[in-house]
């Protein structure tokens with residue numbers, strides 16, 4: 526008797542880790558049960574999420590992307606570890622791009638356009654800060670337009686929500702930011718960030734209709750880097766559909782843009798965001814988009830025995 530198997534790759538971006546699968550023709554039945562089993566850290570491969578490469582034309586969301594950008598042939602089908610679908614994943618996009626390169630599906634053009642449920646994203650290779658000149662060790666992603674759903678009045682007020690975090694005395698004011706997926710950002714002191722208990726989901730009021738990712742940030746001020754004034758923040762995150770993770774790319778964009786909005790006119794456009802799994806760079810672009818830059822690493826290729834995998838949850 527032979528058992529069915531699935532070829533997968535394990536990768537991460539600043540330790541936000543994913544199980545990747547090449548399903549160009551859409552033949553894998555990627556159920557939420559299969560996603561949970563693959564993402565299981567004991568009985569499966571383990572990951573914060575599962576990312577499938579699928580031809581854009583094979584999904585209705587991908588068809589919409591192709592109408593906008595015919596070059597976006599490949600679609601990032603992103604699932605959270607609990608099996609739920611998310612619109613976007615900033616660390617995932619970089620790892621997805623590295624995976625497409627490995628598969629020979631990035632044709633060597635300077636820019637790779639790819640599809641996501643939040644629209645087209647464009648990726649290019651860049652030199653990491655302080656890396657050797659001309660190196661191409663990081664990936665930079667145009668993350669599209671970030672918005673404050675409450676509009677100018679909320680930006681002026683600085684807050685539109687309250688978040689109660691376990692381990693902290695009282696609920697804190699917070700700002701909702703959309704980066705293709707929902708985020709709620711609150712500022713804390715250093716000791717409060719360390720003391721926050723993110724094994725329990727923060728309670729957000731008013732309750733976001735589609736849930737939210739919650740970023741806890743400590744603004745660290747400004748510094749000069751290569752003649753440019755940049756901002757720096759420290760961040761921990763509780764992700765919708767996962768729990769606490771060691772990094773979140775869309776969360777880093779939300780965190781940087783919230784701290785920049787709180788700082789007011791004249792705040793830097795470039796921000797470094799330190800997360801437990803490393804550091805990423807966020808840049809506010811002139812067209813209202815944000816760019817996210819950081820590493821992407823592929824660490825293993827594996828063959829998953831699907832019978833053994835499903836036995837793990839019995």
Ligand SMILES: N[C@@H](CCC[C@H](N)C(=O)O)C(=O)O
Nearest residue numbers: 611614615616706773774775
């Ligand atoms: N870790 C990701 C975000 C993944 C999706 C998120 N949990 C959601 O449900 O919106 C990132 O790097 O952006």
